[in-house]
Amino acid sequence: MVIDTWKKIERLQFANIYLLYGNEPFLINETKQKLIEHAISPEEMDFNFSVYDLEETPVETAIEDAETFPFMGERRVVILQNPVFLTAEKTKEKVEHNVKKLEQYISSPAPYTILVIAAPYEKLDERKKITKQIKKQAEVVEAKKLNERELKTWIRQRVSLNDIQMDEEAMDLLIALAGTNLMMLTRELDKISLYASETNRIDIEAVEKLTARSLEQNIFSLVDKVVHRKIDQALRIYYDLLKQNEEPIKILAVLANQFRLIYQVKELSRRGYGQQKIASFIKVHPFRVKLAAGQAKYFTDEQLSYIIDLLAQGDYEMKTGRQKKELVIELFLFKLQEQATITH
Incomplete structure (x- = not known):
């Protein structure tokens, strides 16, 4: 896992080449930052640290830098960002790359350089020779969304x-x-x-x-309070959101998303889908599916359909000015409380 790589870096156990790829930018950026902090001193940054955006610069330019001896230090750190030639995604390349130069370097990397290839892509093109070669020679960190x-x-x-x-x-x-x-x-x-x-x-x-609450998590808590017939606490969360200058129309949109998710999870579970498969199918984090599954058991299909219709009606009333925005959600919460009461 990525933290195992971080621990090696902190023990000053460096690889000659790192491949960081995936759709979780935090893990890629954190790994790069740890390498910079531990591999070279702040005084060396101007001489022994380089970053190349391969959407703008030919890879052979970066390789020439990687082959240059470090100045006033033990090692160099060279970062290659956006290596478009590693992905199967259709991209319009602005520059031509001499990938042969990179292949030659990888087969015999400079012992004094740490070469970091940062590829912010969910998948790499495994058919390409260069991809296979890098994966074989480099320390690979897959920065994917975590289950x-x-x-x-x-x-x-x-x-x-x-x-x-x-x-x-x-x-x-x-x-x-x-x-x-x-x-x-x-x-x-x-x-x-x-x-x-x-x-x-x-x-x-x-x-x-x-812990600071995000808007989505505050609304999850709000729904949870209503589900368990704690209407006073639900309203308190709602009024706190208003004090934080959250727009009622935005709150309503997140509420609608949460109840749609509950409905989808309930329906797919009935069809025999596991939580991991549901998360993949509707493209949300597995933990959100787990939480929604816990809430789904408090509602029948008919109640969820009614609630989603109420939210759609509330959205219409807000956008057309037929009802005061703040009042729309208050009324919705009381009606939702009535539905939750029926289930108990």
Whole structure:
């Protein structure tokens, strides 16, 4: 996993070539940053660090730099960004690349250079000789969107860098509150880890106390309160969102997305789809599917259809000015509470 590569870098165990690819930019950027921080000193940056955008610069120019001896230091770091020739995606190349030069370099890399190939693509073209060669010779970091198990492993490893342990329930709550965006999770984990530095343990209370909620997670909590007939708490969350200057029309849109997701998860589960397959099919994170599945059991198909119709009607009333925007959602919440009451 990517954090295993980070640990090697922090122990100054460098590979000559790194291939970073995938659709999770946070992991790619974090790996690049760790290499820069540990491989060369700030004083060497001007002399021994280079970044080349291969959408603008021929690869052979970057290779010439990689073959140049470092100046006033032990090593060079050369980063190749956007290697369009590694992907099967149709892209209009602005420059021609002498890929043979890269092939020759990879077969015999300069021992004093760390060459980093950062390919922000979900898939590489495995049919190409250069792709096979790089994968064989380089340390490969696949920066993909993490599933729930991988996400929890990543969180454990992330806090362990500060010698801190995190309770399982605390991890579940953090993901539910902050979502699955790694940049946001990192910010929250760093903050909570600082708070837990004396006990070296993050529990559910610390997460509840310190985690910032995204709009989507606030609305998930709002729906959850209504599902469990806690209408006062649901309204409190809604009024807090208004105080934070969140637009009612935006809140309504996220509510509609959440109930559509609940409906889709319920229907696909009935057809025999597992949560991982559902996530892949409707292109959302598996953890969102898991949470939606938990909420789906409180609604019948007819109730969900009615709720989605209510939301569509509310959207129409907001956009046509037939009803005061704030009042539309208040009325919706009371009607939703009535539906939730029927299920109990």
